[in-house]
Amino acid sequence: MNTPNIPTTSTPSVDAIRARTAELPLVTPASDALAGRTLVMSGGSRGIGLEIALAAARHGANIVMLAKTAEPDPRIPGTIYSAAEAIEKAGGRALPVVGDVRKDEDVARVVAEAVKEFGGVDIVVNNASAINLHPTKDLPLKRLDLMLDINIRGSFALTQAALPHLLESDHAHILTLSPPLNFDAWIGNFPAYAVGKYGMTVLALGWASEFAGKISSNALWPETTIATAAVQNTAGLGGDESVKHSRGPQIMADAALAVLATAPGAVTGHTLVDADVVRSTGVADLSGYGGEEPLTLDLFL
Incomplete structure (x- = not known):
C-alpha cells in the first residue's frame, strides 16, 4: 500500500511569535487614551480582569462587567459590586451586571445594558475562564463541560452579542486572555x-x-504565573509557593492597555505575551511587578 504524500505545516515557535512583538507600534498609553470608550468584560470581579478594568478606567473608559459573584465568598476576595466601587474610585464609570457568560440571556442583557447606559460598545475583553488540571482519567465530564462552556462558548457568545456595536465603533478591539499556540509544550x-x-x-x-x-x-x-486567588487555589499550580514566585496582575493590565490604546488595525491578529508588550513600550526593568526569583514560567510557555 502506497502512503500518500501529505503536505506538512509547522507552527512558528513561541520564541519567534514573541520576537515579533518588538516590531509592533506599542507605546505607553496617554492618560486619556480610552476616554469615553466603553469596555465590556466577562468576569472582572477580581484578579487579572479587575486590574485590566481598573487600568482602563484610569485611562477614561466606561467599564461594564458580567460576573456571577454578587455575594462575598470567604475563599476568594471581592464581588462584582466591590469591583465596581474600585473602578469608580479609579476615576471610571462602572456598570456591574450580575450574570453568567454561559447563559445567552445574560450575555444579551450585559450588552444591551452597556448600550443603554453608554451608547455603544468599543472594546470586548474575554476574561472569564475556568481551569482544571486533572488528567484525562480523573477529569469529571461536568468539569470539561464547564471549561468548554466558559472558555470557548462564553468568549464566542459575548463577542457575537457585542459585534453589531463593535462594527459601528471607530475604536473596536477584542482582547482575549489566552495563550500562544505552543503545541510543543502542550x-x-x-x-x-x-x-x-x-x-x-x-x-x-x-x-x-x-x-x-x-x-x-x-x-x-x-509570561509567568500571576499572583491571584486562581493560582493560589488551583490544584497543580503550586499554591502559596507559586504565588511567591509570580508577578502581580498589574503587568497584564499594563500590557492590555498598551494594546487597547492602539489605533484600529495597528495591532491585530497577534498572540501576545505581557512581558514582551510591556518591554515594547520602553519598560526594560520588570522587577516592579513583583515576584521572587526564580519566577515561575506560565504553563503554556
Whole structure:
C-alpha cells in the first residue's frame, strides 16, 4: 500500500511569535487614551480582569462587567459590586451586571445594558475562564463541560452579542486572555484545559481575519504565573509557593492597555505575551511587578 504524500505545516515557535512583538507600534498609553470608550468584560470581579478594568478606567473608559459573584465568598476576595466601587474610585464609570457568560440571556442583557447606559460598545475583553488540571482519567465530564462552556462558548457568545456595536465603533478591539499556540509544550499535557484555552486563541485569531480593517483582535497571556486567588487555589499550580514566585496582575493590565490604546488595525491578529508588550513600550526593568526569583514560567510557555 502506497502512503500518500501529505503536505506538512509547522507552527512558528513561541520564541519567534514573541520576537515579533518588538516590531509592533506599542507605546505607553496617554492618560486619556480610552476616554469615553466603553469596555465590556466577562468576569472582572477580581484578579487579572479587575486590574485590566481598573487600568482602563484610569485611562477614561466606561467599564461594564458580567460576573456571577454578587455575594462575598470567604475563599476568594471581592464581588462584582466591590469591583465596581474600585473602578469608580479609579476615576471610571462602572456598570456591574450580575450574570453568567454561559447563559445567552445574560450575555444579551450585559450588552444591551452597556448600550443603554453608554451608547455603544468599543472594546470586548474575554476574561472569564475556568481551569482544571486533572488528567484525562480523573477529569469529571461536568468539569470539561464547564471549561468548554466558559472558555470557548462564553468568549464566542459575548463577542457575537457585542459585534453589531463593535462594527459601528471607530475604536473596536477584542482582547482575549489566552495563550500562544505552543503545541510543543502542550500536546499531552492537560489536554482538556489546553483545548479550552487554545480554542479561545483560535477565535481571537479568526476574528482578526474575519473582521480585518474593522475590528482589532488579539490574544494576551502572561509570561509567568500571576499572583491571584486562581493560582493560589488551583490544584497543580503550586499554591502559596507559586504565588511567591509570580508577578502581580498589574503587568497584564499594563500590557492590555498598551494594546487597547492602539489605533484600529495597528495591532491585530497577534498572540501576545505581557512581558514582551510591556518591554515594547520602553519598560526594560520588570522587577516592579513583583515576584521572587526564580519566577515561575506560565504553563503554556
